[in-house]
Amino acid sequence: MSHPTGGVDDQHAEPEAIQAIRRKHPWRFVLAVVLVVLAALFVYDAAFNRPVFAWPEVGKYLFDTRIIGAIGYTLQLTVYSMIIAIVLGVLLAVMRQSPNPVVKAVSWVYLWLFRGTPVYVQLTFWGLVTVIYKTITIGIPFTDAVVTLTTKDLLSYYTLAIIGLALNEAAYMAEIVRAGLLAVDKGQDEAATALGLGWWHTMTRVVLPQAMRVIIPPTGNEVISMLKTTSLVAAVPFIGELFTRQRDIAAVTYQPVPMLIVASIWYLVITSILMVGQYYLEKHFAKGIGQRPDVQRPSVATETITVVGEAEPGHPTYTEEDGRTSIVPPHSGTGGGGR
Template sequence: MSGSPGPAADLPEPIKVVPLRHPGRWIAAVGILGLAALFVYGAATNDAYGWGTYWRYLRDERIVRGAWVTVELTVLAMLIAIVLGVALAVMRMSPNPVLRSAAWVYLWVFRGTPVYVQLVFWGLFPSLYRTIDLGIPFGPQFFHFDIQNLSAAFAFAMIGLGLNEAAYMAEIVRAGIGSVADGQVEASTALGMSWAMTMRRTVLPQAMRVIIPPTGNEVISMLKTTSLVTAVPLSTELYGRARDISGVNFQPIPLLLVAATWYLAVTSILMVGQYYLERYYAKGVSRRSSAPEPAGAGQ
């Protein structure tokens, strides 16, 4: 008497999983690595790059001072841009048509003209005005500023970069504030918060996760835009120092590589700081899909 087949006999054979092959990816990777190796080898053996000059000036005191001036210019210009950008964003969102129109004209002018042209204008500003006086005509003067005694190059470079960047920061701040739901403001008002307290405790903390990423990008962009202040003219920053040195030794390529290395080093530090700021302000924000769970998933 033969027994009935066991339950294991009724099970189908296990499916053999064969991983999907991607030969195109491997071919592309090998091709890219090969091209990179050829470029590195060609650059290392090409005397035109002037690697000896590159290593000699990489830590030159003039280059280091120029890099520090570049960082100072970036920080001060961004401070002007952030403060003025917040003010312009509030003006753009104001119900007052005069404030709203004035902010729109400012953005139209500074976003519609090249920053290099603006810097050239600021370099020529002392030719237009010798002093700035505010007061009553034929009466007392409340403010007197002698432009001719101003440290023109650095100050006008900082002002020119800051005023240009403020137009972009205004749109970034406005977009961040606009991303906060109106219900958040209404709830804060219902709790008795003033407008300033609502902005400080409710709106801005939530808007920062939208404002921080593009602001970090603007800081990095500002660092590189400082190379245009030669239009003022200002030659004490990083690119200006490298250009002046190359004008003496007639080796522009290695000096450009030196400047590029310092720009890369500083921007790398800024990118790390931006990463941690973004992570800090992204706390509590879930990236998981909001799709409903299938029935019985929680059982």
């Protein structure tokens, strides 16, 4: 607020810079030191005081051809299962939103069944498929079979492992996709319909691109989870993946701990690569989200606030009929602002 006797230079003088003093947090430093010391003690103990770790054995089998081959099978199980799960999950999510009560009920029962039972139990059942259904017949009901296939010859343990993992994961992907679709405002769908876009173009060009920023983060987590879930396919039984292969080697060397460390190292390496890919995918689909808009400039010219009833130099006054003196407001600026 300007003073009646103050000049123009006093009104617009630059304020002195604030000398901010950073607040000290000594306990944060103490906690950091304690954590670093504990980590160093753990590493030292694991490296020199625990012979059961057998680090030479870890280095010996880390790049063993059997381990590398098992990593290939693990990646195949992860990729193939996730592709099938994503496709089936999208279908189940659409079915959950269908106005047809039968279609919606089928989707709900599928989710209830596969989310309500452990994946290990499901994989065990898939391993018994060749026993429960020894043959598969194709033909018209109540007539002679046209084609009869032996289940054991048709479905290998590798294929059954992929099917078991994919069907279980599809139940979770369906809920992730459904949450992403529901996150898009209904007005987007209505606007696309008003523009004459069909269902396919509306989903692929309007709804799904906006839903991806909600779908990608949990999907990335599910991919990482699927990588580790492949260790359960021994229930089928399929013995080619990483965990089962290291267990077979440990059964011969009688040193299970080093082989567990080898498997853990490779799981960590692959998971780290997947996390980097997930980060860039999230960054790509989150473009334009969370960015602060530019500060809107005022449309009215602003000036130094003055005391009511006191005229600034250069502002004319006039006398009203009752004898009061009023300040004539400026009219030359934008929105009534002067100067």
